[in-house]
Amino acid sequence: MIKKFDLNSKVILISGGYGFLGRAITLSLSHHGAKVYVLGRSEKKFKEAFNDENGLINSSINFFVCDVSSTESIKQAFESIDEKEGKIDVLINNAFYSKGQSPEKMSDEDWSYGVDGSLNSVFRAIREVIPYFKKNKSGKIINVSSMYGVVAPQFDVYDEYPQFLNPPHYGAAKAGVIQITKYYASYLGKYNIKVNTVTPGPFPSDKVKEDKGFVKALAEKTCLGRVGLPEDLAGCFVFLASNAADYITGQNFVVDGGWTSK
Numbered sequence: 142m143i144k145k146f147d148l149n150s151k152v153i154l155i156s157g158g159y160g161f162l163g164r165a166i167t168l169s170l171s172h173h174g175a176k177v178y179v180l181g182r183s184e185k186k187f188k189e190a191f192n193d194e195n196g197l198i199n200s201s202i203n204f205f206v207c208d209v210s211s212t213e214s215i216k217q218a219f220e221s222i223d224e225k226e227g228k229i230d231v232l233i234n235n236a237f238y239s240k241g242q243s244p245e246k247m248s249d250e251d252w253s254y255g256v257d258g259s260l261n262s263v264f265r266a267i268r269e270v271i272p273y274f275k276k277n278k279s280g281k282i283i284n285v286s287s288m289y290g291v292v293a294p295q296f297d298v299y300d301e302y303p304q305f306l307n308p309p310h311y312g313a314a315k316a317g318v319i320q321i322t323k324y325y326a327s328y329l330g331k332y333n334i335k336v337n338t339v340t341p342g343p344f345p346s347d348k349v350k351e352d353k354g355f356v357k358a359l360a361e362k363t364c365l366g367r368v369g370l371p372e373d374l375a376g377c378f379v380f381l382a383s384n385a386a387d388y389i390t391g392q393n394f395v396v397d398g399g400w401t402s403k
């Protein structure tokens with residue numbers, strides 16, 4: 142039987158699903174048939190992000206308040222959605238928060254906060270979703286890392302653009318995301334729970350793109366000679382969430398235009 146890529150009847154949760162990349166992922170999942178719950182702290186930002194998709198809101202795209210820095214908030218969101226839908230099929234850990242930038246002057250507080258926002262929050266969500274997946278005897282977790290969890294920054298890119306310098310705790314935490322993916326893929330495999338990572342490369346936001354020089358510097362570091370667009374990333378999530386990826390677990394899918402190949 143040919144495995145299908147459609148997501149009909151699947152209930153998918155995505156944290157940070159109204160952000161720059163999250164919005165494209167959410168829309169793509171929805172268009173492929175999934176019922177998507179965007180987890181975030183701001184319903185206002187959710188409505189602003191999807192204001193041109195009114196036909197999808199409250200039908201295939203829904204919002205639920207969830208602060209991934211809080212175990213209790215995560216628990217409440219998962220419990221409420223499972224009670225309403227009767228199941229959770231896929232969890233996408235996309236949200237993160239951070240502060241601090243300097244490799245030499247970063248405070249202990251900023252380091253801890255950044256690691257919490259990029260790694261600890263992923264751990265909390267994985268831990269809390271396991272009982273629901275065990276109950277259903279299946280489930281998929283898709284974590285989001287970064288190319289800087291695979292390689293160190295090429296600092297010459299930032300020589301003329303220090304305002305965009307990637308901070309040290311970000312890459313360290315994102316490398317941890319790749320490892321925790323492998324850990325839980327191994328631990329949860331016997332329960333038919335698959336865990337994978339998607340690792341984006343250079344996907345500058347609209348605001349960052351205003352600096353044409355920096356975007357050109359990023360593009361030149363890729364094999365394809367351009368930076369990524371949100372829609373370039375979304376298809377990987379559709380694939381991993383679908384039945385076509387039922388025999389894939391513990392893997393890191395790098396979507397970076399070839400940045401880490403050079």
